[in-house]
Amino acid sequence: MRYLIFSDTHLTPKYEPKKFEVLKDAIQQADTVIINGDFWEGMACNFNDFITSDWSKELFPLLKKKKAIYLFGNHDKESLADSRTNLFSDKQMKKYSFKSGKNTYFVEHGDFILHLPDLPTFLRVILESIENIIVRVLGKVFIRFAYARFNNHIKSKILGKYKEDEFLVTGHTHFAEIDLENHYINSGFNHYGISQYLFIENGKVTAVEKRY
Numbered sequence: 001m002r003y004l005i006f007s008d009t010h011l012t013p014k015y016e017p018k019k020f021e022v023l024k025d026a027i028q029q030a031d032t033v034i035i036n037g038d039f040w041e042g043m044a045c046n047f048n049d050f051i052t053s054d055w056s057k058e059l060f061p062l063l064k065k066k067k068a069i070y071l072f073g074n075h076d077k078e079s080l081a082d083s084r085t086n087l088f089s090d091k092q093m094k095k096y097s098f099k100s101g102k103n104t105y106f107v108e109h110g111d112f113i114l115h116l117p118d119l120p121t122f123l124r125v126i127l128e129s130i131e132n133i134i135v136r137v138l139g140k141v142f143i144r145f146a147y148a149r150f151n152n153h154i155k156s157k158i159l160g161k162y163k164e165d166e167f168l169v170t171g172h173t174h175f176a177e178i179d180l181e182n183h184y185i186n187s188g189f190n191h192y193g194i195s196q197y198l199f200i201e202n203g204k205v206t207a208v209e210k211r212y
Helices: 017-028 047-051 055-065 083-087 121-138 140-158
Strands: 002-006 032-036 069-071 091-093 095-100 103-108 166-170 177-179 184-186 194-201 204-211
Touching (some): 002 017, 017 055, 017 194, 032 103, 055 083, 091 095, 121 140, 140 177, 140 184
Parallel strands (some): 002 032, 069 091
Antiparallel strands (some): 002 194, 177 184, 194 204
16 A cells, blocks of 8 residues: 655645646555645635635546545644535545554644644735745755754654654644654645655655655
C-alpha cells in the first residue's frame, strides 16, 4: 500500500492549472491519499464558492477515486464546511493513523499542537503577498529561516510520547522535514509555486518537492 500525504494547498475558487498538474501526478502514484489539512483557504473564500469551482471538475474526481481521507486544518475548519466534503473525500476527521511496514503513523494537521494566531483578513492578504514574492525568489532559504522553529516547537511538545516504531506526521508549519530520530515528519506545503508531499510505503518515508 502506497500512501500519499499532502497538506496546505490553500486552494481558493481560482483554478491553478500548474498546481493541479503537480497534485495530479502525485495522486496517480498513490493507492491511498491523505489530505492533511488546509486543503482550501477558508480565510479567503467560503466553502460553497470553493466546492463549486473548477477544482470540482478536475481535482475532486481524482481524490474520490483514491478514497481520500480528509483531515481538517486551521484554515479549513470543520465548522466552515458541510457534507459536500464527500465530493472529494470518503472520510473526514481531525486525526488518522495507519500502519505501514512495522511502523505506525499518526497523522494530524498540527494546529492542536502548535497554535498560530488568526490574523485579520487585510493583514493576512498583505503578508501572504509579500511572502509569495520572497518564497519564489529565495525558496528553501527563506522557508527554513521563517518556519523551522515551528517544527522544533512541535518536536519539543511530543518528546518521549511515541514508541520506537511510531511517528507523528503533520503539516501546518509549511516546513517539510523527516526527523525519524525525534519521531516527527512534516509534509510541507503546496503554495507559492512549491509543491511538497510524502509517500509512505512499507514503512519507508519519501519526501518529494517540485516547482510549478
